[in-house]
Amino acid sequence: MAGGDRIRLFCGLQLPDETVGLLTRWQLEHLHGVRVVPPGNLHVTLCFLGSRPGTDVPAVARELAAAAARAGPIRLRARRYRETGSVAMIVCDDVGGSGAGLAADLGERLERLGVYRRERRPWLPHVTVGRFRERPGLAPAAPEWGEIRVVRAALYSSSLRPSGAHYEALETAALGGR
Numbered sequence: 001m002a003g004g005d006r007i008r009l010f011c012g013l014q015l016p017d018e019t020v021g022l023l024t025r026w027q028l029e030h031l032h033g034v035r036v037v038p039p040g041n042l043h044v045t046l047c048f049l050g051s052r053p054g055t056d057v058p059a060v061a062r063e064l065a066a067a068a069a070r071a072g073p074i075r076l077r078a079r080r081y082r083e084t085g086s087v088a089m090i091v092c093d094d095v096g097g098s099g100a101g102l103a104a105d106l107g108e109r110l111e112r113l114g115v116y117r118r119e120r121r122p123w124l125p126h127v128t129v130g131r132f133r134e135r136p137g138l139a140p141a142a143p144e145w146g147e148i149r150v151v152r153a154a155l156y157s158s159s160l161r162p163s164g165a166h167y168e169a170l171e172t173a174a175l176g177g178r
Contacts (some may be wrong), residue, residue, distance in 0.1 A: 005023070005054040005085055006051045006052065006054065006055075006157070006159050007051070007052070007054050007057070007154065008050060008051050008052075008153075008157060008158040009049040009050070009052050009056070009057070009060060009109075009155060009156065009157060009158070010045055010046075010047060010048040010049055010156050011045075011047045011049075011060070011064050011154070011156070012043035012044055012045045012153065012154060012156055013043060013044040013046060013076075013099070013150045013153055013154075013156050014150065014152040014153065014169070015042055015043060015044070015127070015148070015150065016150070016151075017103055017147055018148075018150070019038050019042075019145055019148050020042050020150070021039075021091070022145050023039075023127065023129060023143060023145075024039045024042075025040055025150070025164045025175070026129075026140075026143040027088060027129055027130065027139055028129070029139035030081075030138065031038065031074055031088060031130045031138065031140075032136075032138075033128065033132075033136050034088055034130035034132050034136055034138070035118065035130060035131045035132065035159055036129065036130050037056055037128055037129055037130060037131065038164075039055075040076065040164070040166075040167065041149060041165065041167045042127055042128075042129070043126075043127070043156070043162065043167070044076070044092065044099070044125050044126065044127055045126075046099075046103045046106055046107075046123075046153065047103065047106055047116055048108055049110065049115055049116050052115055055146040056113075056115050056164070057170060058166075059106060059113055059115070059153050060110065060113070060115060060155055061170065061171040061173075062127065062135070063106065063109040063110055064086060064091060064106060064153060064154075064171065064173050065171070065173040066109065067102060067105045067109055067153075068102070068107050068152075068153045068172075068173035068174060068175050068176075068177070069104040069162075069173070069174075069176045069177030070102075070105060070177075071098060071099070071101060071102040071105070071153075071176065072098055072152065072160070072175060072176050073149050073151050073175050073176065074094070074098045074099040074102065074149070074150040074175060075094075075095035075097065075098070075147050075148065075149055075150075076091055076093065076094060076095065076125060076147070076148050076150060077092060077093040077094055077145075077147045078090050078091075078093075078142040078143050078144070078145055079092055079093050079142060080142050081138070081139065081140050081142055082126070083135050083151055083169070084130060085134070085135065086131060086133070087124040087128050087130065087132075088128070088129050088130035088131070088132070088136075088138065089127060089128050089129060090126060090129055090142055090143065091124065091125070091142075092125040092127065092128045093124045094125045095127075095147060099114060099123070099125050099150075100122070100123050100125075101155070102175070103123040104123070115118060131148050131164070149176050150175065151173055151174060151176075152167040152172050152175065153172070153173050153175060154164060154170075154171065154172045154173070154174065155169070155170045155171045155172075156168060156169055157170055
């Protein structure tokens, strides 16, 4: 990447493969008429940085690794399906609050770097599962995955394409540093 190139960046939690498979099956069963998010894009966002110079990537990756090393595994439970103006999501319970702790620590670190401004509202753990132009008004039950244990976070790039966004994990970090 050339020094002046810009890249859309965000940090997120990587879901276990079994959970991605379950969500993919759930999407096919319940999200009719909605453009589903592909399996490789399913995640829980921690911090969305937006368009940044490519030169920010190493510093952001270092801060993500440092925050992840301080965090323990994060436990999530699917609570409910929700639609906003353009997305369908599964809202999750952050069992024990470790996810909120990681999001806050990471947000503070990235703010000190000058690459992020924390939102005023509290962090809402969720998985975006679909996108639409007009709200379809669906009301399926949330997928039943019990309680999942998330053990990795990632710094992602987001490329907008005619077929939709494509996410790529640029760097990953183990929660708890292992």
